[in-house]
Amino acid sequence: MPKKLRIGFIGTGGIAHAHMKAYKTFDDVEIVGGADIVPGKARAFLDKWELPNAKAFESAEELIKNVEMDGVTVCTYNTQHAIPTIMALNAGLHVQCEKPMSFTLQEGVEMVRAAKKNNRILTIGFQPRYDPVRQHVDQIIQSGELGKVYYVQSGGGRRHGIPGSTFVQAEKAGFGCLGDIGCYSIDECMHAIGYPKPLTVSAIATDYFGKNPKYWHDADTFNVDDFSVAFVRCEGGVTFVFRQAWAMHADSIGDTLWLGTEGGIKILNGYQQVNSPSRVRMFRDIGGNEVDSVVKPFYPFDAYNPIGKVDIFAAKVRDFCDAIKENRPAPIPGEEILYNQAICDGIYRSARLGEEVKIEIPEI
């Protein structure tokens, strides 16, 4: 029988369960251990998933030292992504790290350096990359049909969507809405156009909802952002306008938009649009005529599960495993996501300082 892939967990809180749910469906993977700094938490997690032979520890270091593994999934909160990831890479393990990549840009740089030095996979957990609609949009934009894309704007957001738990504690999450859902928006907008290098950021961040007991039950301890906007200048004359909200008095902060010299794509956001098959629109001029088309979702037949939706979370976990087995590069490479991290870091710094900041990415 071929050898099974041996995977361990670092951090066994909320999202670790979603990873485990996916892993439990894979016949070729064995979960061999877990670590969590809260005493007893890793053991309880492994027991819940009926893994009595998997070993539990109270530090990532002990797990890495004592258990033979091919890779780990890092499911700690944001300010604790870098340390265990670097430790695992230096021990020769492949890593799937949850999003956002880290809290600071420098942490992200150190993570990428460790992956490069040890020639190991460092992939970051942006599962919307596996959404067929998103892949369809990426494909159109990357085909060059829009000409030169010079402007991108993020959209979406939540009306009442402050998540609670460690997401609203600055010492654990670092940033709030920006690190939670903002990094997804940045990935959606920038991956499609090949992640041009960000150069400067001017941002603001506010906390009007999290700090108001009318909208958030724990307003006294809330200490992160719940809304941010930014103007990002990128290499190649690309402007990126970022907007994101955990809470607002609107059904959406606007549409997601890519404007090119030959065409544009818009993703309509908001309650009315979210499940609409005509949500994605493309605009062009053909023979002097204004042409507006609907970009139809394209689902490859075998991507359906029984309820008709693609399990994008399982797809991301599977891709990590396959990349290890097939000796492929990281599916969502740390080097690429470093630009995402640089934007998050720039937004955070600019909002704090109240002025535009330069983005300088150290050599890897």
Ligand SMILES: NC(=O)c1ccc[n+]([C@@H]2O[C@H](COP(=O)([O-])OP(=O)(O)OC[C@H]3O[C@@H](n4cnc5c(N)ncnc54)[C@H](O)[C@@H]3O)[C@@H](O)[C@H]2O)c1
């Ligand atoms: N991809 C997604 O859909 C998705 C969804 C939710 C959360 N996330 C991300 O997953 C991460 C974790 O979120 P969560 O909701 O599971 O948080 P959580 O607070 O529920 O769990 C984090 C766990 O990590 C443990 N931990 C912290 N530092 C550690 C360390 N150095 N070593 C070992 N264990 C450590 C904590 O004790 C805790 O049990 C966050 O970065 C978040 O952004 C991703």
